[in-house]
Amino acid sequence: MQAQPIRVAELDANFKQEVIAYEAAQDITACFSCGSCTTGCPIHEAYPEYDPRKLARMVNLGMRHRVLSSPYIWYCATCHACEEHCPQNVRFFSVLNVLKNMAAKEGYAPSSWVNQTKQVMKTGIVFPTEEAWVKRREELSLRPLKPEAKEAAKLIRLSGVDEIQPRT
Amino acid sequence: MRRYALFLGCTTPTRVPQYELSTRWVCKNLGIELVDIEDFACCGSNQINISIEAGLLLSAMNLAYAEAQNIDIVALCAACYGVLAEAAEDLKNEELRDRINKQLSTVGLQYNGKTKVKHISRAIYEDIGLNRIRKEIKRDLSNLQIAPHYGCHYLKPRSISRGFDDPDNPKTLHQLISATGASPIEYETLDYCCGGKTFPNSQDLTHSLIAKKLDNLQRKEVDCMVTQCQTCYLMYATQQGKVSEKFGKQYNLPVILYPQLLGLAMGADPVVDLGLNLNVPSVDKVLAKGGQST
Numbered sequence: 001m002q003a004q005p006i007r008v009a010e011l012d013a014n015f016k017q018e019v020i021a022y023e024a025a026q027d028i029t030a031c032f033s034c035g036s037c038t039t040g041c042p043i044h045e046a047y048p049e050y051d052p053r054k055l056a057r058m059v060n061l062g063m064r065h066r067v068l069s070s071p072y073i074w075y076c077a078t079c080h081a082c083e084e085h086c087p088q089n090v091r092f093f094s095v096l097n098v099l100k101n102m103a104a105k106e107g108y109a110p111s112s113w114v115n116q117t118k119q120v121m122k123t124g125i126v127f128p129t130e131e132a133w134v135k136r137r138e139e140l141s142l143r144p145l146k147p148e149a150k151e152a153a154k155l156i157r158l159s160g161v162d163e164i165q166p167r168t
Numbered sequence: 169m170r171r172y173a174l175f176l177g178c179t180t181p182t183r184v185p186q187y188e189l190s191t192r193w194v195c196k197n198l199g200i201e202l203v204d205i206e207d208f209a210c211c212g213s214n215q216i217n218i219s220i221e222a223g224l225l226l227s228a229m230n231l232a233y234a235e236a237q238n239i240d241i242v243a244l245c246a247a248c249y250g251v252l253a254e255a256a257e258d259l260k261n262e263e264l265r266d267r268i269n270k271q272l273s274t275v276g277l278q279y280n281g282k283t284k285v286k287h288i289s290r291a292i293y294e295d296i297g298l299n300r301i302r303k304e305i306k307r308d309l310s311n312l313q314i315a316p317h318y319g320c321h322y323l324k325p326r327s328i329s330r331g332f333d334d335p336d337n338p339k340t341l342h343q344l345i346s347a348t349g350a351s352p353i354e355y356e357t358l359d360y361c362c363g364g365k366t367f368p369n370s371q372d373l374t375h376s377l378i379a380k381k382l383d384n385l386q387r388k389e390v391d392c393m394v395t396q397c398q399t400c401y402l403m404y405a406t407q408q409g410k411v412s413e414k415f416g417k418q419y420n421l422p423v424i425l426y427p428q429l430l431g432l433a434m435g436a437d438p439v440v441d442l443g444l445n446l447n448v449p450s451v452d453k454v455l456a457k458g459g460q461s462t
Contacts, residue, residue, distance in 0.1 A: 024220060042361045046376045074217075074369050077377070078247070079320035079361040084335060091325075097216050104218040112368035113217045120226070124209035125178035133182045140189050140443065143204060145181055151275040152209040155229055158271050159222035161215065 012064040018102075019059055025098035030088040031056045037082035037092050043075050050075040052082050052092050059099070068103040074110050104164050111166035121156050124149025170295045172242035172286070173234045174202040175252065177398075178210050180244050184398035186443025187244055190427040191288055193441040197434060198296050198304070202242070207233050211243075213251035214365075227255030228268045232279040240284040242291050246397035247365070249287040250321030253328050256285050287322055289396045289426055290332060293340055301347040306435030309458040312350040312391045314429070316341040317381075317404065319397035320361050335359075344426060345394060348433035350458065357384040364399035378403050378411045382419045392422040392454050394429050401425055405448055422451040432458065 019025045037052040038044050044051055050072045058067050067073065073096060082092040103109065116126045123129055129147055137144065156162060180187045195202050212226030230252060234241050243249035259265045260281050269278055286294075292301075323335040333340045336359075342352040360381045363374035381404065385393065395401045405423035412419045424447060431442045432455075438444040444451050 022220075042363075042377060043366070043373065046380070047373055075366055075373060077320070077361045077363050078213075078365045080324035081320070081359075081361075084324055084326065093325075097220055100217050101220055109218050110369045113214065116214050116368065117218060117222065120210045120215070125182070126210055126214060127178055127182050130182070133185070136185055137181065140185055142181070142185055142188060142192075145176075146206045149207075149209040151207065151229060151277070152226060154275050155225040155271060156215070156222050158274065159219050159225055161219035161222040164218055 006061065006063070010065065011062040013062050015062040015064040015067075016060055018064075019095070019098060022098040022101075024091070024094040027088070027090040028056060028059055028095050031060065031090050032088060033057055034087065036085040036087060037090075040081040040085040042079060042081065043077050047072075047075060052096075055099070056090070056092065056095070059095075067099060068106055069108055073099055073103060074113075107165050108167050109164060114164055114166040117156060117161055117164075120149070121153035121162065123147065124152050169199050169201050170291070171201040171203060171239060172291065173205050173208075173237065173239045175208055175211070175230065175241050175243040175248055177243065177245040177248040179402065180398045184401055184425070186428065186446045187398050187401070187425045190425060190431045190436075190442040191244060193436050194292070194427045194431050194434070197436075198292070198300070200242075200291065200295065203237065203239055205233050205237065211245075211248040211251050212255070213247045216251070223251065224255055224258070224268065225271055227252050228259060228272060228279050229275070229277060231256055231259065231283040231285075232272055232277040234283045235279060236277070240286065242286050242288050244288050244397075245399060246287065246319035246321040247399065249285060250324075250328065253285040256281075256283055257328060287396070289322070289341065289344060292430070293344060298343055298347045301344070301430065304434045305349055307433055307458065309348050309350040309429075309433050311457045312454065313353050313389055314345050314350050315355055315385050315388070315390045315393045316345055316352050316358070317362070317393055317395045317400055318358075319395060319400045322396060341394070341396060341426070345429065348429055350429065350433075353388060353390055355384055355388055355390075357381045362400040362403035364403050367403065374403060375407065375411050375414055378407055379415050379417070382408065382411065382417070382421060385421055386417070386419065390421070391457060392424055392451065394424055394426055396426045398425070408449060420449055422447065422449055422454050424451060424454065
């Protein structure tokens with residue numbers, strides 16, 4: 001990510017409050033930017049643009065638009081290494097989930113995640129029913145899978161997530 | 169006899185059925201009863217990316233189906249295990265549970281906070297134990313050098329794995345491999361993530377993570393990698409050809425699931441019982457070195 005100047009006019013002083021209104025993100029205020037999360041992050045090692053320490057700082061500074069529109073917040077591998085090494089017990093994995101949830105509501109979610117949820121509403125799993133694997137299971141004498149999951153679809157609809165539109 | 173509801177998840181039954189097949193054989197022969205609950209659906213681990221609420225509702229639904237049959241869950245996938253165990257922990261909170269139960273009631277379900285969740289390797293380690301495994305060995309695997317791969321969610325966060333093993337210096341999969349007679353190796357990138365969760369969004373990123381571990385193992389004397397999660401398997405095994413091509417390398421490292429290794433040691437038929445013929449790259453070299461009956 002090319003360094004860009006931070007303009008005070010672009011900052012949203014209320015952003016941090018908006019984030020910590022979610023229970024899962026409340027620890028973010030304890031972050032003192034030591035960088036232990038970034039040091040242990042396998043994604044950062046491969047893609048330096050993904051930087052948990054920097055993201056935490058951006059949240060605390062109120063860089064709402066840049067955080068929520070950033071493609072990098074979607075790069076997390078969910079390995080939990082960041083929170084294992086945090087001396088302040090910030091559960092950055094949970095904080096990032098909150099940021100992604102907020103970004104998704106504003107239309108920034110990648111289509112891969114949105115489509116997987118839509119698929120679960122149809123088959124109960126993240127994949128469509130395909131003849132190849134249905135046949136393979138038969139050959140191995142493994143039980144057939146239930147082809148639909150009305151209950152899962154109903155619960156997903158209750159969360160409102162089916163209305164989310166992917167990033168275009 | 170220990171009894172569990174088998175949580176298959178999305179990927180194992182459709183993409184890596186040999187993990188399910190070998191698990192069923194091993195459990196049957198070690199005395200773990202696996203119960204199928206047809207109504208289980210996705211664990212919710214991918215939904216939390218865009219809606220923590222949707223993910224939690226799916227997890228709670230699965231926990232409630234198991235609780236209705238008065239049975240604990242054993243999961244094959246490290247991420248399914250992780251997200252279901254975290255949800256079970258969160259739902260011990262009565263206030264949250266009451267709120268979630270209002271939603272679950274719309275599909276005729278209720279969750280009272282009773283279901284426990286284990287990963288299959290941990291169930292084998294704790295319920296069967298290393299001594300019993302050593303007594304079941306029928307094939308000599310002592311020529312095999314094996315790289316263990318734990319899978320991130322198996323031990324992290326430690327607030328969920330609760331002292332079962334040390335995520336920074338894990339030993340239990342090494343021990344499970346040793347109990348089969350094979351030798352686990354030590355290597356520098358042991359704790360590297362397979363990148364499976366980034367794969368749908370960024371294949372380039374995942375491929376570069378896979379290459380780091382494969383590069384490391386190419387410099388070691390190792391016959392195969394053993395994983396205990398089908399997503400880790402898919403990344404290191406099925407993506408291996410693409411990663412070789414992309415980075416101009418010649419990787420050829422067989423990858424097998426732990427129940428396949430254990431079943432092999434216990435004398436199971438490699439094809440009929442364990443589906444080892446389905447693994448890519450081919451595991452023929454592993455079978456040639458470790459196929460002798462004792």
